[in-house]
Amino acid sequence: MIHLTINGKAIQAPEGATILEAARANGIDIPTLCYDKAVEIYGACGLCVVEAEGIPKLLRSCSAKVSEGMVINTESPRVVQSRKIAMELLMSAHDGDCVAPCQLNCPARTDCQGYVGLIANGEYDSAIKLIKNKIPLPASIGRVCPHPCEKACRRKNVEEPINIAQLKAFAADIDLNKD
CATH class of the missing domain: 3.10.20.740 (Ubiquitin-like (UB roll))
Incomplete structure (x- = not known):
């Protein structure tokens, strides 16, 4: 205990x-x-x-x-x-449909909250599956994306927006480096 x-x-x-x-x-x-x-x-x-x-x-x-x-x-x-x-x-900024601003501003409409949470919990395989639902090449996109999701993130009002593009690239790198 x-x-x-x-x-x-x-x-x-x-x-x-x-x-x-x-x-x-x-x-x-x-x-x-x-x-x-x-x-x-x-x-x-x-x-x-x-x-x-x-x-x-x-x-x-x-x-x-x-x-x-x-x-x-x-x-x-x-x-x-x-x-x-x-x-x-x-x-x-609650618009009644409970879609987060990161998802609303993502051109691919990825479930940013979902995969950020999975990554935070160390569930990288599940995170990459969720990312790949909308983005077939997350390792590349994660590095070149202009990340409008981060600009829209409300967390910037409290601390800093989450670095969503880098988290996407991180999960993709783990996936690419698997055995």
């Missing part, structure tokens, strides 16, 4: 558990919007962010794994402000 502290409460969680799972198992509420046990985790909504001592960036509790001695704060002013911004961003 992993020992950690959330909001001053010492808890234990199984190795490999996410911060969100550990919190919920111990009666600590962390808000979520996109998290559901029945679907792939991709951490898109940003509402489940938490602050971990010694880590400069906020962590998405739905995907970040617990580690020994971790000290987590789920309600710091920084966390609360980030959640407010995330919710405002989600609601500000």
Whole structure:
């Protein structure tokens, strides 16, 4: 078992558990919007962010794994402000059909959120399959694409847009370098 502290409460969680799972198992509420046990985790909504001592960036509790001695704060002013911004961003440009701006602005209409989430979870084979649904040559396209998806990414309002074109090329390179 992993020992950690959330909001001053010492808890234990199984190795490999996410911060969100550990919190919920111990009666600590962390808000979520996109998290559901029945679907792939991709951490898109940003509402489940938490602050971990010694880590400069906020962590998405739905995907970040617990580690020994971790000290987590789920309600710091920084966390609360980030959640407010995330919710405002989600609601500000919501066109009702829930298609992300990255997908709307991609000339190939790829499922950017889908493959970025798969890559983040180390599921490179699934990511490249998803990319190849719309882009037959992702290693080349990932390097020459003018990435309008990144220009449209709402994350730039909170931190930086995700480098989607490079992630596409990264997944393609892994696929090309397989045995």
